[in-house]
Amino acid sequence: MTNNEIVEIAKATSEVYTRLTRGLEHITGKNGWMVLFEMELASYVKAKTPDDLLEMEGRVCKDNLAEDEQGKYFKCACGKNHIHRLTFMEYDHPDFEYIILGAECIKTTDDFMAKISGIENFKEKVKKWYKYIKDEERKLTHNACIACGKYDIQKKYKYKKEWRNLWCRDCCIYDRVKCVCCGDYRDFKKDWKGNAMRYCPPCYFSSTPSAVP
Ligand SMILES: [Zn+2]
Ligand SMILES: [Zn+2]
Ligand SMILES: [Zn+2]
Numbered sequence: 001m002t003n004n005e006i007v008e009i010a011k012a013t014s015e016v017y018t019r020l021t022r023g024l025e026h027i028t029g030k031n032g033w034m035v036l037f038e039m040e041l042a043s044y045v046k047a048k049t050p051d052d053l054l055e056m057e058g059r060v061c062k063d064n065l066a067e068d069e070q071g072k073y074f075k076c077a078c079g080k081n082h083i084h085r086l087t088f089m090e091y092d093h094p095d096f097e098y099i100i101l102g103a104e105c106i107k108t109t110d111d112f113m114a115k116i117s118g119i120e121n122f123k124e125k126v127k128k129w130y131k132y133i134k135d136e137e138r139k140l141t142h143n144a145c146i147a148c149g150k151y152d153i154q155k156k157y158k159y160k161k162e163w164r165n166l167w168c169r170d171c172c173i174y175d176r177v178k179c180v181c182c183g184d185y186r187d188f189k190k191d192w193k194g195n196a197m198r199y200c201p202p203c204y205f206s207s208t209p210s211a212v213p
Contacts, residue, residue, distance in 0.1 A: 004118065017112045020032065020076075020105045022078075023076070023077045026063070027061055027063050027099065028091070036109065036122075037122055038091065039089040039090065041088075041089060042089060044085055044086065044088070044132065044133060044136045045086045045088065059096060059098055060074075060097075060098050060099075061091075061095075061098065064076075075100075076101055076102035077099050077100065080102065080104075083103075085103060085133075087101045087102070106133060107130055107133075109130075141156070145168035145171055146180050147177070148168060152169065153165065153167075161175070162196075166198075179198070179200035180198045180199060181199050181200070182200060182202070182203050184200050186200040
């Protein structure tokens, strides 16, 4: 990071970003944006209350924990309770191991960074965090295609063409679907139990037993 880049990022402001950097400054005693630079994304978990995640409690910064009439809850390092899923950021500190950031704050940081010139390494890092969060969020609403693994099948939607409930659009040609083993297309068929057949006949009857579930 060059000095110019440091000046650029330090003087830049936006309401959300400023709230986050102030929050981090309060927690760590360092310049918030500098702390962001020192953080590493550790994990992304679907837990609503500290009780869901008891074993984490002692390792999470206590500023991320709050309590109201409804009970204990997590909040973002910016001070807001805008966490749908928890993003644990590793940070080297004697009192705790993780700082929790809301996906919203990471998204804002990413948007905000796009407007600043330079600091390419830092931008890349934030972009990676945000992409990771988006991918994880997609898994909550989409199932993976059984052939290619892309999270492209909506969980809540009942597709009219029933093979589309298992195969993504790219892995179907009309009513032909991709064999999950060799990738050849075959007619969509069901077995005698009514389950979709995932393999083409050669793969199904192949001598490799591991190819068939
Ligand atoms: Zn926040
Ligand atoms: Zn697919
Ligand atoms: Zn096959």
